[in-house]
Amino acid sequence: MIRIAIKMLMGDKLKYLGLLAGMAFAAMMISQQMSIFLGLSSQTGTFIREMTSADLWVMDPQVRFSEDNIALPDTALQRVRSIEGVENAVPLYKGFLKAQLADGTRTSVIVVGVDDATLQGAPARINDGDATLLRQDPGIIIDDRDMGTKLAYKRAGGKPMQLGDHLSINDHDAVVVGTYHGSPSFFWDPTLYTTYSRALQFAPRERRLMSFVLVKVAAGEDVLAVKRRIEEITGYAARTPVDFENVTKAYILKSTGILINFGIAVGLGFVIGMIVTGQTFFNFTLDNLRYFAALKAMGASSGMLIRMVLSQVLSVTWLSFGLGVGIAAIFGAFLAKTDLAFLMKWQVLALTIGMMLVVGVLAALISLIKVLRLEAGVVFKG
Amino acid sequence: MDTTNTVAASATASSKLDRPVAVHCKGITKTYGEGQSAVRALRGVDVEVRTGELLMLVGPSGCGKTTLISVIAGVLDRDEGECEVLGQDFKKLGPAGTTRFRAKNVGFVFQSFNLIPTLTLAENVAVPLLINNVKRSEALDRAREMLEKVGLGTRTKDIPSRLSGGQQQRVAISRALVHHPKLLVCDEPTSALDHATGQKVMELLRDVAAGNDLSLVVVTHDARIFEFADRIAEMDDGRIVKVSTGKGHQHAAHELSAEK
Numbered sequence: 038m039i040r041i042a043i044k045m046l047m048g049d050k051l052k053y054l055g056l057l058a059g060m061a062f063a064a065m066m067i068s069q070q071m072s073i074f075l076g077l078s079s080q081t082g083t084f085i086r087e088m089t090s091a092d093l094w095v096m097d098p099q100v101r102f103s104e105d106n107i108a109l110p111d112t113a114l115q116r117v118r119s120i121e122g123v124e125n126a127v128p129l130y131k132g133f134l135k136a137q138l139a140d141g142t143r144t145s146v147i148v149v150g151v152d153d154a155t156l157q158g159a160p161a162r163i164n165d166g167d168a169t170l171l172r173q174d175p176g177i178i179i180d181d182r183d184m185g186t187k188l189a190y191k192r193a194g195g196k197p198m199q200l201g202d203h204l205s206i207n208d209h210d211a212v213v214v215g216t217y218h219g220s221p222s223f224f225w226d227p228t229l230y231t232t233y234s235r236a237l238q239f240a241p242r243e244r245r246l247m248s249f250v251l252v253k254v255a256a257g258e259d260v261l262a263v264k265r266r267i268e269e270i271t272g273y274a275a276r277t278p279v280d281f282e283n284v285t286k287a288y289i290l291k292s293t294g295i296l297i298n299f300g301i302a303v304g305l306g307f308v309i310g311m312i313v314t315g316q317t318f319f320n321f322t323l324d325n326l327r328y329f330a331a332l333k334a335m336g337a338s339s340g341m342l343i344r345m346v347l348s349q350v351l352s353v354t355w356l357s358f359g360l361g362v363g364i365a366a367i368f369g370a371f372l373a374k375t376d377l378a379f380l381m382k383w384q385v386l387a388l389t390i391g392m393m394l395v396v397g398v399l400a401a402l403i404s405l406i407k408v409l410r411l412e413a414g415v416v417f418k419g
Numbered sequence: 420m421d422t423t424n425t426v427a428a429s430a431t432a433s434s435k436l437d438r439p440v441a442v443h444c445k446g447i448t449k450t451y452g453e454g455q456s457a458v459r460a461l462r463g464v465d466v467e468v469r470t471g472e473l474l475m476l477v478g479p480s481g482c483g484k485t486t487l488i489s490v491i492a493g494v495l496d497r498d499e500g501e502c503e504v505l506g507q508d509f510k511k512l513g514p515a516g517t518t519r520f521r522a523k524n525v526g527f528v529f530q531s532f533n534l535i536p537t538l539t540l541a542e543n544v545a546v547p548l549l550i551n552n553v554k555r556s557e558a559l560d561r562a563r564e565m566l567e568k569v570g571l572g573t574r575t576k577d578i579p580s581r582l583s584g585g586q587q588q589r590v591a592i593s594r595a596l597v598h599h600p601k602l603l604v605c606d607e608p609t610s611a612l613d614h615a616t617g618q619k620v621m622e623l624l625r626d627v628a629a630g631n632d633l634s635l636v637v638v639t640h641d642a643r644i645f646e647f648a649d650r651i652a653e654m655d656d657g658r659i660v661k662v663s664t665g666k667g668h669q670h671a672a673h674e675l676s677a678e679k
Contacts, residue, residue, distance in 0.1 A: 038549050041538065048537020048578075331533035332495055336550050338515065340448020417485050417494075417529065417606045 064361025076378030082282035150236020586617030650662030
């Protein structure tokens, strides 16, 4: 009877294609919207993830996210270094500063100052060289993706920035000595790397300028134990990269409303996808109700009818899921060449197929209730 | 209980009435809904159908014909009364047992044929066998043989929409008979057909019934096929109000037409 069910499903090519298209649209809608949301959410932690050298980030307890500039006193570095289990600790500056390009174009930039001695915290993927490029005074390293876009000479027709070009950061001269390949970030401004001491020269004078202390935990030490020790002794917050990323993500989600608003749009897409799936299957089963009723009258058990409907839902859902997710993935592949957010994790696929199956089965079974109850009117009058 | 009418009591001396009883129902009631909106579809019906007999149920729309055949076929539970079909009481069999009983013993012919449009004729006819867990290849072979018997042996791979109404009803009859049921329930089998085709379909049904000791219960409005009935039970307002032989009923119908 399963073969009969599949033929009932696929026999009318036009209807079947309509069913497939509707379901594929739903799959695409759900997976694409969730992937965009996940991508955007993930981009809030780009800076933290790319700082692979740190086991712990030490910061003021009031810091709410990675760009929150509540600086530590210089003494914090020494205090952290003195704690048992810390192999080394280096300062990190991170702040939004104003920059002016050679053609007069003004822009805001994120300046990251890494430890002068160890260069710990420098970008991982530096093009044609390494972090020692930063030792050239007054050198900065910029993201190669920004050269022709965010750091282009807009007042000179959009000419891209080049190696060796000068720019003014808070009225201090800086030279592009290298480029790195960064990842798209939720925070839009271009990120420039330089040494910690040079970053302090660029930054406006304040009593406290050290944004974070990056800690490398000694081999054999428990990271969480060291974290607790730092927090108890110094009173600062020590966060693992994952913790810090989650804190940042949560802040952006709750406080800015950006992701919430986008999340609502995603939720709407999800609901629309589910409605399309449910409606499509409800209608399909309703169209075939008289045949299911005839089968029931002829002695097909409720279990047999449910198995038939399930086989129909399963077969069309798998196929439409593949099509829809395939289209969404192609969309994502195009986005990968841009800074736009798209992250299709396996959980997105699992949730998409899971929800489609649940909604498809429910919709089909709801429309099948009359037959399962075997109402005489349905059986004999269709 | 409301007044009941006994079909068997007014039966003709037809030889078929000497045969064993296939359906024996007494005092059947059925009400849909509750309270003020309740509809009493059957108000105490007695009915008997003998093996090999063709009983027609006639009457105006809403008089309870469909409800009665639904109860007889085990599609619908009765509220009150006793009913044995081929020696089985559906209430004692339970829902699962009744479903199995229908699968094995009852054939259905529907007014609108209810052939699955995306299946071939052979597949449509094979459905009752597949429900009874007959192997697919064997079911299809038997379905083809059945279609051969109704004159559609060359069209087993066609789909129903390529057939005329009469041909589709022949396929539906093949489907109803392929698993050799002992009771055939037909709901308005000729209402969608022209007169000549309707006559042929009824001839086919009568021949099949006669050849297989099959009991037939046919619901119809179509006076042109009354001649095929062994007995005709007229229903009105949930009751059987008159029982006659097919020929007698047709004679009365002609007289009525002449008076007008």
